[in-house]
Amino acid sequence: MTAVNGDTDRDRGVRDRLRRRLWSIAEAMASPRRPEDYLDMFHPLRRGADLRGRVVAVRPEAGEAVTVVLRPGAAWRPHVPGQYVRVGLDVDGIRRRRSYSITSPPVTADGTVAITARAVAGGIVSAHLAQRLAPGDLVHLDQACGDFVLPDPAPEKVLFITGGSGITPVIGMLRSGLQRLRDVVLVHSDATRRDVIFGPELRELAAGGRIRLVEHHTERAGRLAMAELRSLVPDLAERETWACGPAGLLDRIESYWTDLESGHRLHTERFRSKLAEPGDGGTVEFTTGGITVDCAGTSSILEAGEASGVLLPSGCRMGICFSCVLPLRDGTVRDLRSGEITRAEPGDGVLVQTCVSAAAGHCQIDN
């Protein structure tokens, strides 16, 4: 047995060496391009390619939302329901990245992944999704991420509180995790009954007795007050809770839960981070390319750089994922969320999150 295994290992070693040799020949042939630049022209979804997805379908949903069904590249790893994915789209010729909740189950018969987004007023990317994106288009993808997910094993009693498009991560959990959940209450707040994304599907789940659905329509009843929530869900203190929606709703829920001291956990998912009062801004010098840009007190170094065509790493764009971190070589930046000041002396390399930092005077960023 050992001998056989040894042979297999050796074979594998030979194969790997051969593959590496062939690849280095391909690299020499393609220079100064990379072999993948040529392969991408013919097979952009192959294993080993940068992760992309091909649009299979674009479906309108209620409440001016849109679901985009994608066939991801071979390297895609199945998501956990509740997670989101960062999508890179070329809008008006400019690569823009946004995060969208995944609304399909982790495993689908045809291997596709669906994301759902609601058109934001003035939002160029969500408008592009709804109006311009067509089957056959390629989009750039990252692996799914986010910790707004159900634990394993799932808790006995669960409460979901969602507002508007906040339903999108929750529908993912309901679509694939419902068999693990015994007692589910979903309180959903939206402008009207018609605006509820996935409204008919949720109502069907409720009619079938799988979940208890409480709809709150703000156009008629005003914003959801915590006292009302308490009367709608009298046992809420006994439930592990997941909340996702507009910042105002989440702020109210967070402070209510703090007062409640129920001991049961509250998980929240924000689409935008809370911001502090802005500073005066300043100028940012990017060391690669030697470009200096003005950065208003309200805009992040990432946005200011991108607007001037500087290539910068980015991720969630709300200070969570740390993919945008770059060294601050000199100067001062201000955290857009807390107002906290970070200072670097010349030659330092203080790592700052460019997506939530604004310039405070002149600063130098190593890009």
Place this chain on the structure above:
Amino acid sequence: MTEEHSDPMTVMQRKDVNPIAHLTADDITEIGRRLDAIRAEVIEARGERDAAYIRRVIDVQRKLELGSRIVLFASLFPPAWILGTAGLSVAKILENMEIGHNVMHGQWDWMRDPKIHSTTWEWDNASPAEQWKHAHNELHHTYTNVIGRDNDLGYGIMRVDEDQRWHPIYLAQPLWCFINACFFEFGIAAYDLELGKNLSSKRRRSDPEFKARARQVLRKIGKQALKDYVVHPLLTGPAFLTTMAATATANLVRNLWTNSVILCGHFPEGVETFEKRSIDGETKAEWYLRQMLGSANISGGKAMHIMTGNLSYQIEHHLFPDLPSNRYQEIAPKVRQIFDDYGLNYVTGPLPRQVGSAWGKVFRLSLPNELALKLKRRRPARPVPTPAVLGERRAAYGLTPEPVAV
């Protein structure tokens, strides 16, 4: 002398006809304002159409290169050799001009596509992108046609202006210039490396920074040679020699073509040069004016413009080096209108005439000035607008109708 130096355009005023004598300071400011407006308009409008354009050019270029290299597997068969060599020559020219040169200028950085970005692009040429960007973007585009500052003016090896001092060695410059054209990519690499200057003294030769950059160039040349003269020919097996000859020919064609285009940009007769001190304290509008007078276009069809990387719109390119190249032909009429409105010479002509004119200068200026000036064809008198006409134009832009003495 002091008086001359206080004036922004000294060299021009020593020319037989000072091309800007009729302009006031306000005129120059207004020219700057109108050019800024053209730039702002393009930046506002650029978008999906432009992105689709460069992606299409890149796609066509890669397929053409791939296709040509495949055809060369049959390069023992003469028609295949010709087809493959022609295709590869065009692919290499596209890669260097419309793609490489323009991407490295940052013309497409606004797309935020890391694959088509000035900081990540490496081109199919002997000079490493990083060194070329410094020599070209920072030095040549800033100090365009300033004698002693812009090394592109003759590349430090040629005399292309009467104000460059003559030396007997320049008698051989037509030959030298032709050799440089054949090996242009290595000429560019040597030039970006400032090889002449850096080899001149032992101190410079042993400077670790120079040595590191020289190693970088040698590595790049090694990779280029490995690809073109070893790996691809070997892959074609029995056709090794014919494939190698094909790639060598494609590189030669690319070198001769790019050299011709570059000569046309700044050397034809009618293009102005500037004295070193004339740019002290230069304003943005004066910089624009220097680019306008120091560059020359090539007229021709669409294919010619693409093959020159739109450097046939050298004037527009020099005014706005970072605007997408496909936009130059769109703004050219507006730019030309400014030349016309202010009685300035928009130097342009078909490729053979411009190449001829540049080479004529190379031959003429290989001689000392006494002889060279005798051979100089008198510039045809340009109709400078009459004071009345200029006054009307000034009034139209809300300026004083009379030129104010500068």
